[in-house]
Amino acid sequence: xxxxxxxxxxxxxxxxxxxxxxxxxxxxxxxxxxxxxxxxxxxxxxxxxxxxxxxxxxxxxxxxxxxxxxxxxxxxxxxxxxxxxxxxxxxxxxxxxxxxxxxxxxxxxxxxxxxxxxxxxxxxxxxxxxxxxxxxxxxxxxxxxxxxxxxxxxxxxxxxxxxxxxxxxxxxxxxxxxxxxxxxxxxxxxxxxxxxxxxxxxxxxxxxxxxxxxxxxxxxxxxxxxxxxxxxx
Amino acid sequence: xxxxxxxxxxxxxxxxxxxxxxxxxxxxxxxxxxxxxxxxxxxxxxxxxxxxxxxxxxxxxxxxxxxxxxxxxxxxxxxxxxxxxxxxxxxxxxxxxxxxxxxxxxxxxxxxxxxxxxxxxxxxxxxxxxxxxxxxxxxxxxxxxxxxxxxxxxxxxxxxxxxxxxxxxxxxxxxxxxxxxxxxxxxxxxxxxxxxxxxxxxxxxxxxxxxxxxxxxxxxxxxxxxxxxxxxxxxxxxxxxxxxxxxxxxxxxxxxxxxxxxxxxxxxxxxxxxxxxxxxxxxxxxxxxxxxxxxxxxxxxxxxxxxxxxxxxxxxxxxxxxxxxxxxxxxxxxxxxxxxxxxxxxxxxxxxxxxx
Numbered sequence: 001x002x003x004x005x006x007x008x009x010x011x012x013x014x015x016x017x018x019x020x021x022x023x024x025x026x027x028x029x030x031x032x033x034x035x036x037x038x039x040x041x042x043x044x045x046x047x048x049x050x051x052x053x054x055x056x057x058x059x060x061x062x063x064x065x066x067x068x069x070x071x072x073x074x075x076x077x078x079x080x081x082x083x084x085x086x087x088x089x090x091x092x093x094x095x096x097x098x099x100x101x102x103x104x105x106x107x108x109x110x111x112x113x114x115x116x117x118x119x120x121x122x123x124x125x126x127x128x129x130x131x132x133x134x135x136x137x138x139x140x141x142x143x144x145x146x147x148x149x150x151x152x153x154x155x156x157x158x159x160x161x162x163x164x165x166x167x168x169x170x171x172x173x174x175x176x177x178x179x180x181x182x183x184x185x186x187x188x189x190x191x192x193x194x195x196x197x198x199x200x201x202x203x204x205x206x207x208x209x210x211x212x213x214x215x216x217x218x219x220x221x222x223x224x225x226x227x228x229x230x231x232x233x
Numbered sequence: 234x235x236x237x238x239x240x241x242x243x244x245x246x247x248x249x250x251x252x253x254x255x256x257x258x259x260x261x262x263x264x265x266x267x268x269x270x271x272x273x274x275x276x277x278x279x280x281x282x283x284x285x286x287x288x289x290x291x292x293x294x295x296x297x298x299x300x301x302x303x304x305x306x307x308x309x310x311x312x313x314x315x316x317x318x319x320x321x322x323x324x325x326x327x328x329x330x331x332x333x334x335x336x337x338x339x340x341x342x343x344x345x346x347x348x349x350x351x352x353x354x355x356x357x358x359x360x361x362x363x364x365x366x367x368x369x370x371x372x373x374x375x376x377x378x379x380x381x382x383x384x385x386x387x388x389x390x391x392x393x394x395x396x397x398x399x400x401x402x403x404x405x406x407x408x409x410x411x412x413x414x415x416x417x418x419x420x421x422x423x424x425x426x427x428x429x430x431x432x433x434x435x436x437x438x439x440x441x442x443x444x445x446x447x448x449x450x451x452x453x454x455x456x457x458x459x460x461x462x463x464x465x466x467x468x469x470x471x472x473x474x475x476x477x478x479x480x481x482x483x484x485x486x487x488x489x490x491x492x493x494x495x496x497x498x499x500x501x502x503x504x505x506x507x508x509x510x511x512x513x514x515x516x517x518x519x520x521x522x523x524x525x526x527x528x529x530x531x532x533x534x535x536x537x538x539x540x541x542x543x544x545x546x547x548x549x550x551x552x553x554x555x556x557x558x559x560x561x562x563x564x565x566x567x568x569x570x571x572x573x574x575x576x577x578x579x580x581x582x583x584x585x586x587x588x589x
Contacts, residue, residue, distance in 0.1 A: 110303065126293070128262050140506070
Protein backbone atom coordinates (compact mmCIF):
# COMPACT_ATOMS: atom_id res chain seq x y z
CA UNK A 1 0.00 0.00 0.00
CA UNK A 2 1.17 3.50 -0.82
CA UNK A 3 0.98 6.53 1.37
CA UNK A 4 -2.29 7.07 3.20
CA UNK A 5 -2.92 10.33 1.37
CA UNK A 6 -2.43 8.65 -2.00
CA UNK A 7 -4.75 5.80 -0.97
CA UNK A 8 -7.33 8.32 0.13
CA UNK A 9 -7.22 10.19 -3.15
CA UNK A 10 -7.99 6.99 -5.07
CA UNK A 11 -11.46 7.23 -3.57
CA UNK A 12 -13.84 9.13 -5.88
CA UNK A 13 -15.47 10.78 -2.88
CA UNK A 14 -12.14 12.31 -1.86
CA UNK A 15 -11.54 13.44 -5.44
CA UNK A 16 -14.99 15.05 -5.48
CA UNK A 17 -14.90 16.44 -1.98
CA UNK A 18 -11.43 17.90 -1.76
CA UNK A 19 -10.76 20.57 -4.32
CA UNK A 20 -9.47 23.86 -3.06
CA UNK A 21 -10.47 24.14 0.57
CA UNK A 22 -9.54 27.54 1.99
CA UNK A 23 -10.27 26.47 5.56
CA UNK A 24 -12.84 29.21 6.02
CA UNK A 25 -14.83 27.07 8.49
CA UNK A 26 -18.25 27.56 6.88
CA UNK A 27 -18.71 23.78 7.01
CA UNK A 28 -18.14 23.76 10.76
CA UNK A 29 -20.55 26.64 11.24
CA UNK A 30 -23.37 24.78 9.48
CA UNK A 31 -22.52 21.27 10.73
CA UNK A 32 -25.13 19.59 13.00
CA UNK A 33 -22.45 17.20 14.28
CA UNK A 34 -20.09 20.04 15.25
CA UNK A 35 -22.85 21.52 17.36
CA UNK A 36 -23.20 18.31 19.33
CA UNK A 37 -19.84 16.56 19.26
CA UNK A 38 -16.30 17.88 19.72
CA UNK A 39 -16.04 17.87 15.98
CA UNK A 40 -14.73 20.27 13.38
CA UNK A 41 -14.91 19.35 9.68
CA UNK A 42 -12.66 22.29 8.85
CA UNK A 43 -9.92 20.57 10.83
CA UNK A 44 -10.48 17.29 8.96
CA UNK A 45 -10.03 19.08 5.66
CA UNK A 46 -6.94 20.86 7.01
CA UNK A 47 -5.28 17.62 8.11
CA UNK A 48 -6.00 15.83 4.83
CA UNK A 49 -4.74 18.78 2.79
CA UNK A 50 -1.54 18.85 4.86
CA UNK A 51 -0.66 15.38 3.48
CA UNK A 52 0.97 14.72 6.84
CA UNK A 53 1.04 10.90 7.04
CA UNK A 54 1.28 10.72 10.81
CA UNK A 55 -1.62 13.14 11.27
CA UNK A 56 -3.76 11.33 8.70
CA UNK A 57 -3.08 8.00 10.41
CA UNK A 58 -4.05 9.54 13.74
CA UNK A 59 -7.26 10.79 12.14
CA UNK A 60 -8.08 7.34 10.73
CA UNK A 61 -7.65 5.81 14.19
CA UNK A 62 -9.64 8.49 16.02
CA UNK A 63 -13.27 9.01 17.08
CA UNK A 64 -13.18 12.26 15.15
CA UNK A 65 -14.08 10.91 11.71
CA UNK A 66 -17.09 8.98 13.05
CA UNK A 67 -18.95 12.02 14.45
CA UNK A 68 -20.32 13.22 11.08
CA UNK A 69 -23.98 12.42 10.28
CA UNK A 70 -23.47 12.55 6.49
CA UNK A 71 -26.33 15.04 6.07
CA UNK A 72 -24.17 16.88 3.52
CA UNK A 73 -25.27 20.33 4.71
CA UNK A 74 -21.58 21.30 4.33
CA UNK A 75 -21.73 20.69 0.58
CA UNK A 76 -24.49 23.26 0.08
CA UNK A 77 -22.75 26.00 1.99
CA UNK A 78 -19.10 25.54 0.98
CA UNK A 79 -18.10 28.62 -1.04
CA UNK A 80 -15.63 26.51 -3.03
CA UNK A 81 -17.89 23.51 -3.71
CA UNK A 82 -15.88 21.15 -1.54
CA UNK A 83 -17.57 18.29 0.26
CA UNK A 84 -16.14 17.66 3.73
CA UNK A 85 -18.86 15.02 4.20
CA UNK A 86 -17.55 13.18 1.14
CA UNK A 87 -13.98 13.34 2.43
CA UNK A 88 -15.24 11.88 5.71
CA UNK A 89 -16.81 8.97 3.79
CA UNK A 90 -13.49 8.32 2.07
CA UNK A 91 -11.62 8.45 5.40
CA UNK A 92 -14.09 6.03 6.99
CA UNK A 93 -13.77 3.69 4.03
CA UNK A 94 -9.97 3.66 4.38
CA UNK A 95 -10.19 3.24 8.16
CA UNK A 96 -12.48 0.22 7.66
CA UNK A 97 -10.21 -1.31 5.00
CA UNK A 98 -7.09 -0.98 7.14
CA UNK A 99 -8.72 -2.09 10.39
CA UNK A 100 -7.93 1.25 12.03
CA UNK A 101 -11.59 1.64 13.01
CA UNK A 102 -11.15 -0.63 16.06
CA UNK A 103 -8.75 1.90 17.59
CA UNK A 104 -11.60 4.24 18.59
CA UNK A 105 -14.88 3.77 20.46
CA UNK A 106 -16.99 5.36 17.71
CA UNK A 107 -15.05 3.46 15.06
CA UNK A 108 -15.77 0.13 16.77
CA UNK A 109 -19.48 0.80 16.20
CA UNK A 110 -18.85 -0.29 12.64
CA UNK A 111 -19.26 -3.86 13.87
CA UNK A 112 -22.91 -3.66 15.03
CA UNK A 113 -23.75 -1.43 12.08
CA UNK A 114 -22.30 -3.91 9.61
CA UNK A 115 -24.01 -6.86 11.26
CA UNK A 116 -27.42 -5.16 11.35
CA UNK A 117 -27.47 -3.42 7.98
CA UNK A 118 -25.69 -5.88 5.71
CA UNK A 119 -27.59 -8.67 7.48
CA UNK A 120 -30.88 -6.97 6.63
CA UNK A 121 -29.85 -6.45 3.01
CA UNK A 122 -28.64 -9.99 2.40
CA UNK A 123 -31.39 -11.75 4.40
CA UNK A 124 -34.42 -9.63 3.51
CA UNK A 125 -33.46 -7.21 0.70
CA UNK A 126 -34.15 -4.16 2.90
CA UNK A 127 -31.85 -1.94 4.98
CA UNK A 128 -34.45 -1.71 7.74
CA UNK A 129 -36.84 -4.57 8.49
CA UNK A 130 -39.40 -5.11 11.29
CA UNK A 131 -38.02 -8.53 12.30
CA UNK A 132 -34.72 -6.91 13.35
CA UNK A 133 -35.96 -3.46 14.42
CA UNK A 134 -36.89 -4.52 17.94
CA UNK A 135 -38.78 -2.21 20.27
CA UNK A 136 -36.41 -3.27 23.07
CA UNK A 137 -33.50 -1.70 21.16
CA UNK A 138 -35.63 1.25 20.05
CA UNK A 139 -37.82 2.30 22.96
CA UNK A 140 -37.98 5.77 21.43
CA UNK A 141 -40.12 4.26 18.68
CA UNK A 142 -42.85 4.47 21.27
CA UNK A 143 -45.77 2.33 22.41
CA UNK A 144 -47.31 2.65 18.96
CA UNK A 145 -44.37 0.78 17.35
CA UNK A 146 -44.54 -1.85 20.10
CA UNK A 147 -48.24 -2.30 19.37
CA UNK A 148 -47.64 -2.27 15.62
CA UNK A 149 -44.98 -4.98 15.75
CA UNK A 150 -47.02 -7.12 18.17
CA UNK A 151 -49.89 -7.14 15.65
CA UNK A 152 -47.87 -6.58 12.52
CA UNK A 153 -49.68 -8.91 10.15
CA UNK A 154 -52.99 -7.28 11.05
CA UNK A 155 -51.75 -3.69 11.18
CA UNK A 156 -49.95 -4.05 7.85
CA UNK A 157 -53.00 -5.66 6.25
CA UNK A 158 -55.20 -2.84 7.62
CA UNK A 159 -53.22 -0.22 5.66
CA UNK A 160 -52.95 -2.25 2.48
CA UNK A 161 -49.38 -3.52 2.78
CA UNK A 162 -48.28 -6.82 1.26
CA UNK A 163 -46.21 -7.84 4.29
CA UNK A 164 -44.09 -10.91 3.46
CA UNK A 165 -46.40 -11.58 0.51
CA UNK A 166 -45.62 -12.51 -3.09
CA UNK A 167 -45.72 -9.92 -5.86
CA UNK A 168 -45.19 -6.15 -5.53
CA UNK A 169 -46.30 -3.93 -2.67
CA UNK A 170 -45.27 -2.57 0.71
CA UNK A 171 -42.79 -4.82 2.60
CA UNK A 172 -43.34 -7.69 0.18
CA UNK A 173 -41.12 -10.74 0.39
CA UNK A 174 -38.15 -9.98 -1.85
CA UNK A 175 -37.86 -13.02 -4.18
CA UNK A 176 -35.02 -15.47 -3.54
CA UNK A 177 -33.47 -14.80 -6.95
CA UNK A 178 -33.20 -11.08 -6.13
CA UNK A 179 -31.51 -11.86 -2.80
CA UNK A 180 -29.12 -14.16 -4.65
CA UNK A 181 -28.26 -11.32 -7.02
CA UNK A 182 -27.56 -9.02 -4.07
CA UNK A 183 -25.19 -11.66 -2.65
CA UNK A 184 -23.41 -11.92 -6.02
CA UNK A 185 -23.09 -8.13 -6.11
CA UNK A 186 -21.56 -8.16 -2.62
CA UNK A 187 -19.15 -10.90 -3.70
CA UNK A 188 -17.84 -9.20 -6.85
CA UNK A 189 -17.75 -5.59 -5.62
CA UNK A 190 -15.92 -5.98 -2.33
CA UNK A 191 -19.01 -5.91 -0.11
CA UNK A 192 -18.44 -9.42 1.23
CA UNK A 193 -14.74 -8.74 1.69
CA UNK A 194 -15.62 -5.59 3.67
CA UNK A 195 -17.94 -7.56 5.98
CA UNK A 196 -15.21 -10.14 6.56
CA UNK A 197 -12.61 -7.43 7.21
CA UNK A 198 -14.80 -5.68 9.78
CA UNK A 199 -15.58 -9.02 11.46
CA UNK A 200 -11.91 -10.08 11.55
CA UNK A 201 -10.61 -6.89 13.14
CA UNK A 202 -13.59 -6.73 15.51
CA UNK A 203 -13.01 -10.32 16.62
CA UNK A 204 -9.38 -9.52 17.39
CA UNK A 205 -10.42 -6.46 19.36
CA UNK A 206 -13.08 -8.42 21.25
CA UNK A 207 -10.47 -11.03 22.22
CA UNK A 208 -8.16 -8.26 23.37
CA UNK A 209 -10.98 -6.89 25.55
CA UNK A 210 -11.87 -10.37 26.83
CA UNK A 211 -15.37 -10.38 25.32
CA UNK A 212 -17.25 -12.86 23.17
CA UNK A 213 -18.84 -11.43 20.04
CA UNK A 214 -22.30 -10.98 21.58
CA UNK A 215 -20.81 -9.04 24.49
CA UNK A 216 -18.75 -7.01 22.03
CA UNK A 217 -21.88 -6.30 19.96
CA UNK A 218 -23.82 -5.05 23.00
CA UNK A 219 -20.86 -3.01 24.23
CA UNK A 220 -20.24 -1.28 20.91
CA UNK A 221 -23.95 -0.81 20.22
CA UNK A 222 -24.93 0.55 23.61
CA UNK A 223 -21.98 2.03 25.46
CA UNK A 224 -20.70 5.56 25.16
CA UNK A 225 -17.91 7.07 27.24
CA UNK A 226 -17.92 10.61 28.43
CA UNK A 227 -15.85 13.17 26.59
CA UNK A 228 -17.38 13.09 23.10
CA UNK A 229 -19.79 15.98 23.56
CA UNK A 230 -19.27 19.73 23.48
CA UNK A 231 -21.23 19.93 26.71
CA UNK A 232 -18.67 17.72 28.49
CA UNK A 233 -15.28 18.77 29.80
CA UNK B 234 -41.27 42.30 -1.42
CA UNK B 235 -39.16 39.61 0.23
CA UNK B 236 -41.73 37.00 -0.72
CA UNK B 237 -41.56 38.08 -4.37
CA UNK B 238 -37.77 37.79 -4.23
CA UNK B 239 -38.04 34.24 -2.99
CA UNK B 240 -40.50 33.40 -5.72
CA UNK B 241 -37.95 34.58 -8.26
CA UNK B 242 -35.27 32.35 -6.71
CA UNK B 243 -37.67 29.42 -6.73
CA UNK B 244 -38.39 30.08 -10.39
CA UNK B 245 -34.69 29.61 -11.14
CA UNK B 246 -34.80 26.10 -9.72
CA UNK B 247 -37.74 24.60 -11.53
CA UNK B 248 -37.20 20.99 -12.45
CA UNK B 249 -38.50 19.21 -15.52
CA UNK B 250 -40.82 16.42 -14.32
CA UNK B 251 -42.47 14.28 -17.00
CA UNK B 252 -46.19 13.84 -16.48
CA UNK B 253 -46.49 10.09 -16.97
CA UNK B 254 -44.88 6.64 -17.27
CA UNK B 255 -42.70 6.12 -14.22
CA UNK B 256 -40.74 3.18 -12.81
CA UNK B 257 -41.38 3.26 -9.05
CA UNK B 258 -39.03 2.03 -6.30
CA UNK B 259 -39.86 1.90 -2.61
CA UNK B 260 -38.21 3.12 0.60
CA UNK B 261 -36.92 0.79 3.31
CA UNK B 262 -37.82 3.11 6.20
CA UNK B 263 -41.16 4.28 4.88
CA UNK B 264 -42.40 0.73 4.30
CA UNK B 265 -41.74 0.02 7.97
CA UNK B 266 -43.05 3.17 9.61
CA UNK B 267 -45.45 4.78 7.12
CA UNK B 268 -46.68 1.85 5.03
CA UNK B 269 -49.95 3.61 4.22
CA UNK B 270 -48.11 6.54 2.64
CA UNK B 271 -46.56 4.42 -0.10
CA UNK B 272 -49.85 2.65 -0.73
CA UNK B 273 -51.51 6.06 -1.12
CA UNK B 274 -48.85 7.31 -3.52
CA UNK B 275 -49.80 4.64 -6.05
CA UNK B 276 -53.51 4.96 -5.22
CA UNK B 277 -53.45 8.69 -6.00
CA UNK B 278 -51.14 8.57 -9.01
CA UNK B 279 -52.53 5.46 -10.64
CA UNK B 280 -56.13 5.06 -9.63
CA UNK B 281 -57.22 8.64 -8.98
CA UNK B 282 -55.17 10.54 -11.56
CA UNK B 283 -54.84 7.73 -14.09
CA UNK B 284 -51.07 7.82 -14.59
CA UNK B 285 -48.83 4.84 -15.37
CA UNK B 286 -46.55 3.86 -12.47
CA UNK B 287 -44.85 0.47 -12.72
CA UNK B 288 -43.46 -1.48 -9.78
CA UNK B 289 -41.61 -4.77 -9.95
CA UNK B 290 -41.41 -7.18 -7.02
CA UNK B 291 -37.76 -7.83 -7.96
CA UNK B 292 -36.45 -4.43 -6.88
CA UNK B 293 -34.67 -4.22 -3.54
CA UNK B 294 -33.15 -1.69 -1.19
CA UNK B 295 -30.80 0.72 -2.94
CA UNK B 296 -28.36 0.12 -0.09
CA UNK B 297 -28.27 3.83 0.72
CA UNK B 298 -28.56 3.52 4.50
CA UNK B 299 -25.85 0.86 4.64
CA UNK B 300 -23.71 3.08 2.40
CA UNK B 301 -24.17 6.15 4.60
CA UNK B 302 -23.46 4.02 7.68
CA UNK B 303 -20.17 3.22 5.92
CA UNK B 304 -20.76 -0.53 5.96
CA UNK B 305 -20.49 -1.16 2.20
CA UNK B 306 -17.99 0.12 -0.37
CA UNK B 307 -18.99 2.62 -3.02
CA UNK B 308 -18.72 -0.03 -5.77
CA UNK B 309 -21.25 -2.20 -3.93
CA UNK B 310 -23.91 0.48 -3.61
CA UNK B 311 -23.33 1.59 -7.20
CA UNK B 312 -23.83 -1.94 -8.49
CA UNK B 313 -27.02 -2.42 -6.45
CA UNK B 314 -28.29 0.82 -8.01
CA UNK B 315 -27.14 -0.31 -11.46
CA UNK B 316 -29.28 -3.44 -10.97
CA UNK B 317 -32.30 -1.27 -10.14
CA UNK B 318 -31.66 0.71 -13.34
CA UNK B 319 -31.43 -2.59 -15.24
CA UNK B 320 -34.88 -3.57 -13.95
CA UNK B 321 -36.22 -0.23 -15.21
CA UNK B 322 -34.55 -0.74 -18.59
CA UNK B 323 -35.90 -4.28 -18.91
CA UNK B 324 -39.42 -3.05 -18.07
CA UNK B 325 -39.21 -0.48 -20.89
CA UNK B 326 -39.22 2.69 -18.79
CA UNK B 327 -36.89 5.70 -18.78
CA UNK B 328 -38.39 7.81 -15.98
CA UNK B 329 -37.33 6.63 -12.52
CA UNK B 330 -39.06 7.75 -9.31
CA UNK B 331 -37.82 6.89 -5.82
CA UNK B 332 -39.97 6.94 -2.70
CA UNK B 333 -36.92 7.56 -0.50
CA UNK B 334 -34.84 10.73 -0.17
CA UNK B 335 -31.70 8.79 0.78
CA UNK B 336 -32.23 6.76 -2.40
CA UNK B 337 -32.91 9.87 -4.47
CA UNK B 338 -29.69 11.44 -3.19
CA UNK B 339 -27.87 8.18 -3.75
CA UNK B 340 -29.08 7.89 -7.36
CA UNK B 341 -28.28 11.54 -8.04
CA UNK B 342 -24.78 11.23 -6.57
CA UNK B 343 -24.07 8.07 -8.54
CA UNK B 344 -25.28 9.45 -11.87
CA UNK B 345 -23.26 12.65 -11.33
CA UNK B 346 -20.15 10.67 -10.34
CA UNK B 347 -20.44 8.50 -13.43
CA UNK B 348 -20.85 11.63 -15.55
CA UNK B 349 -17.62 13.04 -14.13
CA UNK B 350 -15.70 9.75 -14.05
CA UNK B 351 -16.92 7.63 -17.01
CA UNK B 352 -14.35 4.93 -16.26
CA UNK B 353 -16.22 4.21 -13.02
CA UNK B 354 -19.50 3.74 -14.88
CA UNK B 355 -17.70 1.28 -17.19
CA UNK B 356 -16.37 -0.60 -14.18
CA UNK B 357 -19.83 -0.82 -12.58
CA UNK B 358 -21.35 -2.07 -15.86
CA UNK B 359 -18.74 -4.85 -15.86
CA UNK B 360 -19.40 -5.70 -12.20
CA UNK B 361 -23.17 -5.83 -12.77
CA UNK B 362 -22.72 -8.12 -15.76
CA UNK B 363 -20.41 -10.36 -13.77
CA UNK B 364 -22.79 -10.52 -10.78
CA UNK B 365 -26.21 -10.56 -12.44
CA UNK B 366 -25.81 -10.78 -16.23
CA UNK B 367 -27.79 -7.56 -16.56
CA UNK B 368 -27.32 -4.34 -18.53
CA UNK B 369 -28.86 -0.94 -17.97
CA UNK B 370 -29.58 2.52 -19.29
CA UNK B 371 -29.27 5.52 -17.00
CA UNK B 372 -32.74 7.02 -16.36
CA UNK B 373 -33.59 9.89 -18.62
CA UNK B 374 -35.45 11.57 -15.75
CA UNK B 375 -34.92 10.99 -12.07
CA UNK B 376 -37.52 12.20 -9.57
CA UNK B 377 -38.38 11.87 -5.94
CA UNK B 378 -41.97 10.82 -5.27
CA UNK B 379 -42.69 14.23 -3.71
CA UNK B 380 -41.77 15.82 -7.06
CA UNK B 381 -44.71 13.95 -8.59
CA UNK B 382 -47.23 14.95 -5.92
CA UNK B 383 -45.92 18.51 -6.38
CA UNK B 384 -46.45 18.14 -10.13
CA UNK B 385 -50.02 16.94 -9.58
CA UNK B 386 -50.79 19.36 -6.71
CA UNK B 387 -53.32 21.43 -8.64
CA UNK B 388 -55.14 18.34 -9.92
CA UNK B 389 -55.31 17.16 -6.32
CA UNK B 390 -56.59 20.60 -5.24
CA UNK B 391 -59.29 20.42 -7.89
CA UNK B 392 -60.52 17.09 -6.47
CA UNK B 393 -60.04 18.03 -2.80
CA UNK B 394 -62.83 17.50 -0.31
CA UNK B 395 -61.07 19.60 2.33
CA UNK B 396 -58.86 22.68 2.35
CA UNK B 397 -56.05 23.43 4.78
CA UNK B 398 -58.20 26.02 6.52
CA UNK B 399 -58.97 26.15 10.23
CA UNK B 400 -62.72 25.65 10.20
CA UNK B 401 -63.08 27.45 13.55
CA UNK B 402 -61.27 30.63 12.53
CA UNK B 403 -61.44 30.55 8.74
CA UNK B 404 -57.68 31.18 8.65
CA UNK B 405 -55.19 29.11 6.62
CA UNK B 406 -53.46 26.43 8.69
CA UNK B 407 -49.87 27.18 9.63
CA UNK B 408 -47.51 24.56 8.25
CA UNK B 409 -43.86 23.79 8.80
CA UNK B 410 -42.28 22.06 5.83
CA UNK B 411 -39.16 19.95 6.34
CA UNK B 412 -37.13 18.76 3.37
CA UNK B 413 -34.86 15.74 3.68
CA UNK B 414 -31.19 16.79 3.49
CA UNK B 415 -30.35 14.47 0.60
CA UNK B 416 -33.12 15.90 -1.57
CA UNK B 417 -31.09 18.87 -2.77
CA UNK B 418 -28.27 19.79 -0.39
CA UNK B 419 -25.66 18.05 -2.53
CA UNK B 420 -27.14 18.83 -5.94
CA UNK B 421 -29.45 21.86 -5.57
CA UNK B 422 -30.45 21.93 -9.24
CA UNK B 423 -31.95 18.42 -8.94
CA UNK B 424 -34.66 19.54 -6.52
CA UNK B 425 -37.70 21.74 -7.07
CA UNK B 426 -36.63 25.12 -5.69
CA UNK B 427 -33.03 24.16 -4.91
CA UNK B 428 -31.52 23.68 -1.47
CA UNK B 429 -32.09 27.06 0.17
CA UNK B 430 -35.68 27.69 -0.93
CA UNK B 431 -37.07 24.27 -1.86
CA UNK B 432 -40.60 24.64 -3.11
CA UNK B 433 -41.60 21.02 -3.47
CA UNK B 434 -43.58 20.87 -0.20
CA UNK B 435 -44.36 24.59 0.09
CA UNK B 436 -46.06 24.34 -3.31
CA UNK B 437 -48.36 21.58 -2.07
CA UNK B 438 -49.27 23.45 1.12
CA UNK B 439 -50.09 26.63 -0.79
CA UNK B 440 -52.08 24.80 -3.46
CA UNK B 441 -54.19 23.11 -0.80
CA UNK B 442 -54.94 26.28 1.14
CA UNK B 443 -52.33 26.44 3.93
CA UNK B 444 -49.64 28.95 4.86
CA UNK B 445 -45.98 28.02 5.12
CA UNK B 446 -44.10 29.15 8.23
CA UNK B 447 -40.55 30.39 7.90
CA UNK B 448 -38.49 29.83 11.04
CA UNK B 449 -34.78 30.05 11.90
CA UNK B 450 -33.85 26.35 11.79
CA UNK B 451 -36.01 25.51 8.78
CA UNK B 452 -33.13 23.92 6.88
CA UNK B 453 -31.48 22.19 9.84
CA UNK B 454 -31.18 18.41 9.58
CA UNK B 455 -33.81 16.38 11.47
CA UNK B 456 -30.91 14.62 13.15
CA UNK B 457 -31.05 11.19 11.55
CA UNK B 458 -27.30 11.11 10.94
CA UNK B 459 -27.45 7.41 9.87
CA UNK B 460 -24.95 5.83 12.33
CA UNK B 461 -25.97 8.52 14.83
CA UNK B 462 -29.37 6.86 15.05
CA UNK B 463 -28.80 3.22 14.17
CA UNK B 464 -26.30 2.82 17.01
CA UNK B 465 -28.11 3.08 20.32
CA UNK B 466 -25.16 4.82 22.01
CA UNK B 467 -25.32 7.73 19.55
CA UNK B 468 -28.99 8.62 19.62
CA UNK B 469 -28.47 11.77 21.68
CA UNK B 470 -27.20 13.35 18.45
CA UNK B 471 -30.46 12.61 16.69
CA UNK B 472 -32.62 13.78 19.59
CA UNK B 473 -30.61 16.98 20.10
CA UNK B 474 -30.99 18.06 16.49
CA UNK B 475 -34.73 17.43 16.43
CA UNK B 476 -35.04 19.27 19.75
CA UNK B 477 -33.26 22.25 18.23
CA UNK B 478 -35.77 22.39 15.39
CA UNK B 479 -38.78 22.15 17.68
CA UNK B 480 -37.49 24.90 19.95
CA UNK B 481 -37.00 27.05 16.86
CA UNK B 482 -40.46 26.46 15.38
CA UNK B 483 -42.36 26.57 18.69
CA UNK B 484 -42.99 30.37 18.77
CA UNK B 485 -44.78 30.13 15.40
CA UNK B 486 -47.36 27.59 16.67
CA UNK B 487 -47.48 25.33 13.63
CA UNK B 488 -50.64 23.27 13.13
CA UNK B 489 -48.68 20.48 11.43
CA UNK B 490 -45.34 19.53 9.89
CA UNK B 491 -45.03 18.24 6.32
CA UNK B 492 -42.03 16.14 5.32
CA UNK B 493 -40.70 14.41 2.21
CA UNK B 494 -37.99 12.17 3.70
CA UNK B 495 -38.42 8.68 5.19
CA UNK B 496 -36.51 9.35 8.38
CA UNK B 497 -37.60 12.94 9.10
CA UNK B 498 -41.28 12.22 9.89
CA UNK B 499 -40.25 9.26 12.04
CA UNK B 500 -37.76 11.32 14.08
CA UNK B 501 -39.92 14.42 14.34
CA UNK B 502 -42.84 12.26 15.44
CA UNK B 503 -41.00 9.95 17.86
CA UNK B 504 -38.58 12.44 19.41
CA UNK B 505 -41.59 14.59 20.38
CA UNK B 506 -42.73 11.59 22.39
CA UNK B 507 -39.28 11.23 23.99
CA UNK B 508 -39.01 14.95 24.79
CA UNK B 509 -42.47 14.85 26.38
CA UNK B 510 -41.70 11.77 28.47
CA UNK B 511 -38.23 12.88 29.59
CA UNK B 512 -38.60 16.65 29.84
CA UNK B 513 -42.35 16.99 30.27
CA UNK B 514 -42.51 19.36 27.32
CA UNK B 515 -45.03 19.18 24.49
CA UNK B 516 -45.10 21.39 21.40
CA UNK B 517 -48.73 21.19 20.29
CA UNK B 518 -51.82 22.56 22.02
CA UNK B 519 -53.28 21.13 25.24
CA UNK B 520 -50.57 18.56 25.83
CA UNK B 521 -50.60 17.13 22.31
CA UNK B 522 -47.66 17.09 19.94
CA UNK B 523 -47.47 18.72 16.52
CA UNK B 524 -48.72 16.16 13.95
CA UNK B 525 -46.06 15.21 11.39
CA UNK B 526 -47.27 14.05 7.99
CA UNK B 527 -45.84 12.72 4.78
CA UNK B 528 -46.91 14.44 1.56
CA UNK B 529 -49.01 11.43 0.52
CA UNK B 530 -50.79 11.43 3.85
CA UNK B 531 -51.60 15.13 3.54
CA UNK B 532 -52.75 14.71 -0.07
CA UNK B 533 -54.93 11.78 1.01
CA UNK B 534 -56.49 13.79 3.83
CA UNK B 535 -57.45 16.72 1.60
CA UNK B 536 -58.82 14.24 -0.93
CA UNK B 537 -61.09 12.81 1.75
CA UNK B 538 -59.59 9.37 2.42
CA UNK B 539 -60.24 7.85 5.83
CA UNK B 540 -57.35 8.68 8.21
CA UNK B 541 -57.13 5.08 9.41
CA UNK B 542 -57.14 3.67 5.87
CA UNK B 543 -54.00 5.69 5.15
CA UNK B 544 -52.21 4.59 8.32
CA UNK B 545 -52.26 7.65 10.57
CA UNK B 546 -52.83 5.36 13.56
CA UNK B 547 -49.15 4.36 13.23
CA UNK B 548 -47.99 7.83 14.23
CA UNK B 549 -47.05 8.33 17.88
CA UNK B 550 -48.22 11.97 17.88
CA UNK B 551 -52.01 12.08 17.69
CA UNK B 552 -53.32 13.54 14.43
CA UNK B 553 -56.85 14.14 15.73
CA UNK B 554 -56.32 17.81 16.67
CA UNK B 555 -55.36 18.50 13.04
CA UNK B 556 -58.29 16.48 11.69
CA UNK B 557 -60.63 18.47 13.92
CA UNK B 558 -59.20 21.79 12.74
CA UNK B 559 -59.71 20.85 9.09
CA UNK B 560 -63.10 19.31 9.82
CA UNK B 561 -62.24 15.85 8.58
CA UNK B 562 -64.76 13.20 9.57
CA UNK B 563 -63.36 10.11 11.28
CA UNK B 564 -64.42 7.37 13.66
CA UNK B 565 -62.31 7.55 16.85
CA UNK B 566 -63.32 4.00 17.81
CA UNK B 567 -62.00 2.59 14.54
CA UNK B 568 -58.46 3.93 14.96
CA UNK B 569 -56.78 0.76 16.17
CA UNK B 570 -59.05 -1.84 14.61
CA UNK B 571 -57.79 -4.36 12.08
CA UNK B 572 -59.52 -5.48 8.92
CA UNK B 573 -63.19 -6.39 9.38
CA UNK B 574 -63.10 -4.48 12.68
CA UNK B 575 -60.82 -7.08 14.26
CA UNK B 576 -59.89 -6.11 17.83
CA UNK B 577 -56.13 -5.50 18.02
CA UNK B 578 -56.28 -3.85 21.43
CA UNK B 579 -54.56 -0.46 21.69
CA UNK B 580 -51.06 0.89 22.21
CA UNK B 581 -50.26 1.91 25.76
CA UNK B 582 -50.77 5.61 26.40
CA UNK B 583 -47.62 7.68 27.01
CA UNK B 584 -47.27 9.22 30.44
CA UNK B 585 -47.07 12.85 29.32
CA UNK B 586 -47.70 13.20 25.59
CA UNK B 587 -51.43 13.36 25.12
CA UNK B 588 -52.75 10.80 22.65
CA UNK B 589 -56.19 9.71 21.55
